[in-house]
Amino acid sequence: MENKYLHKITAAGVNVCRFLLAAVFIFSGFVKANDPYGTAYKIQDYLEAWGLLQIVPGFAPYVGAMAMGALEFTLGVYLLFGIHRKAVSTLLLLVMAFMTPLTLWLAIDNPISDCGCFGDAIILTNWETFGKNIVLLLASIIVFRWRKTYLKKLVTEKVDWLIALYTVVFVLVFSIYCVRELPVFDFRPYHIGMNIREGMEIPEGVKPTTYETTFIYEKDGKRQEFTIDNFPSDSTWTFVEALTRVKEKGYEPPIHDFMITLQEDGTDVTEEILDDDSYTFLLVSPALRNADESGMDLINEVYDYSTEYGYRFLCVTASSDEDIIVWQDNTGAEYPFAIADEITLKTIIRSNPGLVLLKDGTILNKWSVNNLPDEYQLNAPLEKLPLGTLTVPNTWHKVMQVFGWFFGPLIFLALCDLGWMKWHKRKMDS
Known part of the structure; x- marks a missing residue:
């Protein structure tokens, strides 16, 4: 027992x-x-x-x-x-x-x-x-x-x-x-429906994480770490790198590194984009050198559409000026370029390049390079199109879809297999 x-x-x-x-x-x-x-x-x-x-x-x-x-x-x-x-x-x-x-x-x-x-x-x-x-x-x-x-x-x-x-x-x-395409489930802070400004804010009364940046300098083959308060006065020291560490852990907003500057003159247009009550198309490419050029005709059409209706269009990248010039030569790009952090751009969209639509700092839509909107979808002002309206995906609906994709064919194949086995057995018995 x-x-x-x-x-x-x-x-x-x-x-x-x-x-x-x-x-x-x-x-x-x-x-x-x-x-x-x-x-x-x-x-x-x-x-x-x-x-x-x-x-x-x-x-x-x-x-x-x-x-x-x-x-x-x-x-x-x-x-x-x-x-x-x-x-x-x-x-x-x-x-x-x-x-x-x-x-x-x-x-x-x-x-x-x-x-x-x-x-x-x-x-x-x-x-x-x-x-x-x-x-x-x-x-x-x-x-x-x-x-x-x-x-x-x-x-x-x-x-x-x-x-x-x-x-x-x-x-x-x-x-x-x-x-x-793009991830079916977007767990990153730059998902459709996210207001970027709200994602950057720290709630009142909450203590933020504090950081400390130190600077590594080298002289005569010897490296030494300095803080911002005790830079070496000796000009023979050579800068090597900057290190940022967490000094005291606190609340960290989900979005803390979103900043866009124009490539032409370095103007910071972050606030201008987030406050714009019109539409903004961002063509996001962390590295233009490795970007997929297959959708460039459609991207140029989206730029022409944006120009026609007065919408902002920027290609945001972390690439060098040389890579931007090569990209312009290869694709015939006439749109303006802006610079942002590479990791931020990789986080915004999992496509190189990818297209993001913003309004009032809210992400309304995202497209991979393989699923860009065409002239048939962009046939009127965005105010009159479904593409220009925020439709937040229903997570549970997508969960049920994935379950259906997995178990639906699986059940069908299992039933077919069992049916074939029964038919085969009857044939053998007869």
Whole structure:
């Protein structure tokens, strides 16, 4: 009787660990597949911290981002349904055995502010991430230890191959869709419906985070750190770099780095854009050198449309003057250019280039380079078009859509497979 009771407790504990791991890996893989560019940027941060960024091919972080999302999502789904239990439990243990000491290093050394485990959906500190991974490592050990005894399949062997195959196809197609278009779920502060000015404000009575900037100078091969109050008076010191550190943690607004200056004369037009009660098109390109030129005809048409109706149009980039000139020569661009921080531009839109529509500092719409509005959509003033009206996407509606995309074809294929099996059996019996 006691052994039976212990058996039930062990079975329950193993399956709690199983479903915990499945839920975390499905969610983690999905948010990475939803925003492959964001994951690639985080991989670049890791490579830079390890001093490997310059020797790794430029495409590698993007391929790695899609592979990570697909792997995590697939492992989570397989574990949930009990498919390939031995291989999955082994891989999960290996992943957690690698990630746990890695996040301990992140927590101690703090080369990156957050690990990016859940993208922009959930931001954890490095110590919170390490604590989370300790729990998941213990869960993966338990699942691995009792994988043969207590991990039961939730589907029959007749359809598990369909679930296995379709899971991989779904997550890869979804990831490619989000690369070509834009993330289905936008967890960043520059989402549609966000008022940029409100995102920059600090609530009254709340203490903001304070920072300290120090400056590294070099002289005779020796480097020394100075503050703004004790700059070296000796002109033989050579400036190397500036470092900004958090002096005291406090409230930090979701948007704190939005600033746009005209490339022509350096005029700050941030306030002018945020206060403009008319429409503003921002063509956002963090690096024009790497930008996709395939949509340039449509972009030039949008610029002509903006000129016709008196709307502001700016190409905002972090590129050099030389790269801007090359871009103008290659694309015939006649629109004005402005400069902004590269990381800010990568955060605003996951497309290079991408198009953003603002009014009164509120983001009304966003388009990737593969989904730009054309002359048939821009056939009247924006005041009279759906494109010029704020329509905030319904999150739950999108969640149900994604569930439908995943489970709808899966159920259909499973029913087809079961129907074929029954037909085949009747044929064999006859």
